Amino acid sequence: MNLTVAEENYVKAIYKLQEGDQAVxxxxxxxxxxxxxxxxxxxxxxxKEKKLIDYEKYQGITxxxxxxxxxxxxxxxxxxxECFLVDKLSFSWEEVHELAEELEHVxxxxxxxxxSDFLGNPVIDxxxxxxxxxxxxxxxxxxxxxxxxxxxxxxxxxxxxxxSTALLAFLNAKGIKLGTQLEIVAHYExxxxxxxxxxxLPSLTISEQVAKNIMxxxx
Amino acid sequence: MNLTVAEENYVKAIYKLQEGDQAVxxxxxxxxxxxxxxxxxxxxxxxKEKKLIDYEKYQGITxxxxxxxxxxxxxxxxxxxECFLVDKLSFSWEEVHELAEELEHVxxxxxxxxxSDFLGNPVIDxxxxxxxxxxxxxxxxxxxxxxxxxxxxxxxxxxxxxxSTALLAFLNAKGIKLGTQLEIVAHYExxxxxxxxxxxLPSLTISEQVAKNIMxxxx
DNA sequence: AATTAAATTTAGACAAAGCTAAATAATAAA
DNA sequence: TTTATTATTTAGCTTTGTCTAAATTTAATT
Numbered sequence: 001m002n003l004t005v006a007e008e009n010y011v012k013a014i015y016k017l018q019e020g021d022q023a024v025x026x027x028x029x030x031x032x033x034x035x036x037x038x039x040x041x042x043x044x045x046x047x048k049e050k051k052l053i054d055y056e057k058y059q060g061i062t063x064x065x066x067x068x069x070x071x072x073x074x075x076x077x078x079x080x081x082e083c084f085l086v087d088k089l090s091f092s093w094e095e096v097h098e099l100a101e102e103l104e105h106v107x108x109x110x111x112x113x114x115x116s117d118f119l120g121n122p123v124i125d126x127x128x129x130x131x132x133x134x135x136x137x138x139x140x141x142x143x144x145x146x147x148x149x150x151x152x153x154x155x156x157x158x159x160x161x162x163x164s165t166a167l168l169a170f171l172n173a174k175g176i177k178l179g180t181q182l183e184i185v186a187h188y189e190x191x192x193x194x195x196x197x198x199x200x201l202p203s204l205t206i207s208e209q210v211a212k213n214i215m216x217x218x219x
Numbered sequence: 220m221n222l223t224v225a226e227e228n229y230v231k232a233i234y235k236l237q238e239g240d241q242a243v244x245x246x247x248x249x250x251x252x253x254x255x256x257x258x259x260x261x262x263x264x265x266x267k268e269k270k271l272i273d274y275e276k277y278q279g280i281t282x283x284x285x286x287x288x289x290x291x292x293x294x295x296x297x298x299x300x301e302c303f304l305v306d307k308l309s310f311s312w313e314e315v316h317e318l319a320e321e322l323e324h325v326x327x328x329x330x331x332x333x334x335s336d337f338l339g340n341p342v343i344d345x346x347x348x349x350x351x352x353x354x355x356x357x358x359x360x361x362x363x364x365x366x367x368x369x370x371x372x373x374x375x376x377x378x379x380x381x382x383s384t385a386l387l388a389f390l391n392a393k394g395i396k397l398g399t400q401l402e403i404v405a406h407y408e409x410x411x412x413x414x415x416x417x418x419x420l421p422s423l424t425i426s427e428q429v430a431k432n433i434m435x436x437x438x
Numbered sequence: 439a440a441t442t443a444a445a446t447t448t449a450g451a452c453a454a455a456g457c458t459a460a461a462t463a464a465t466a467a468a
Numbered sequence: 469t470t471t472a473t474t475a476t477t478t479a480g481c482t483t484t485g486t487c488t489a490a491a492t493t494t495a496a497t498t
Contacts, residue, residue, distance in 0.1 A: 004484075004485085006484080006485060006486095035485095035486075035487090036486080036487065036488085038486085038487070038488080038489095039485070039486055039487070042484095042485075042486080043485080043486095046484090046485095057493085058492095058493060058494065
């Protein structure tokens with residue numbers, strides 16, 4: 001099936017938002033893709049036509065098996081390019097997302113399989129996310145929660161989910177990166193902030209807004 | 220300046236067709252881009268607006284200095300990706316054109332400069348064409364003529380200019396590739412064919428049509 | 439159950455990039 | 469220098485992906 005770049009981006013976003021079998025809402029998708037709900041409705045009709053999603057008016061969106069397969073291909077391409085940029089071209093992990101976002105739309109099985117071989121068939125990308133293989137099989141993402149929902153005290157950063165350049169640059173400035181160990185000092189409900197502490201550094205207060213995008217697992 | 224993929228393709232094609240100061244015609248550009256003259260006229264107006272070309276009704280198209288700079292950036296990206304695909308991912312030279320055609324539209328100076336470093340800053344691509352450096356400077360293409368216009372007898376293949384997949388596959392089947400040495404046995408005017416001979420192989424007849432796209436230099 | 443609020447969809451419009459068919463300009467031929 | 473031919477442009481339409489504003493449906497709250 002020949003998809004446009006826009007269609008691929010929708011499929012990828014639906015995959016990202018679809019937890020389990022819950023349908024993705026029009027609004028959530030519009031927010032994720034930085035577009036308007038009306039545009040999402042339009043595209044939903046097209047993707048349904050192409051049998052990539054199940055969609056009934058007002059009922060939200062879920063990927064079909066075919067749609068899921070497509071999404072996994074795109075995710076594979078994205079994550080392999082991220083590996084390439086970091087491992088071979090010495091980019092830092094917070095720089096690669098936007099570039100991979102473009103490179104992922106070059107559709108060639110042969111290219112991507114050779115790229116994978118060239119990189120030694122990696123199974124996780126620089127953000128700690130697993131890479132689907134050529135058949136769409138992928139390691140289960142390690143149990144991770146957003147930092148604002150973590151209950152354990154001592155944690156390690158495993159990924160950053162909403163990969164806007166601004167956020168990544170912010171984290172970089174604070175010295176927070178993949179593998180960073182930190183502990184939660186306090187969670188202030190009254191102003192939605194979290195105080196964290198990293199070794200050898202003074203403690204640091206961040207907003208829940210930011211914390212939501214930092215994925216961690218217990219150490 | 221932010222160009223669309225279509226605009227980049229036009230600029231690149233104009234660069235390719237513009238020999239010296241001669242203006243490129245609407246028809247030639249339409250043929251090169253596999254589109255219609257009316258579409259070229261439309262795009263010419265946009266590119267003039269963006270100051271990438273000089274264009275007056277019925278007078279043909281030439282690149283402005285700014286347009287030439289843009290074209291050289293695109294050519295640089297294209298040729299570096301071709302090197303990457305051949306040198307690092309083991310593609311053969313006739314496979315890479317279409318992939319590079321897509322990769323070239325990922326616009327990032329940093330990416331392309333790092334890619335160049337990673338490849339050892341090559342100065343010619345797998346087709347034998349020179350690669351512009353980061354400032355748009357490029358070695359003069361070596362003196363080469365299309366095979367149908369060669370006067371010397373003993374020749375070496377330096378490039379293939381019209382890089383359609385069909386043509387490249389045809390040449391591959393015949394064993395003609397970059398660096399192949401051959402001699403012209405005879406040029407038959409009456410049916411526009413050329414008989415050539417490669418070492419250790421029986422002689423071979425090809426059409427002028429094909430020969431036009433094989434660039435050679437005297438050996 | 440009725441009303442309000444929120445989410446979603448429809449209707450109509452726009453920009454980009456292309457097309458066809460018709461009109462016009464430039465060039466070549468008689 | 470007319471006429472015929474070829475090249476180019478214009479006019480109007482199509483598709484893709486987006487938008488805003490209005491209408492409608494679903495969900496939440498009285």
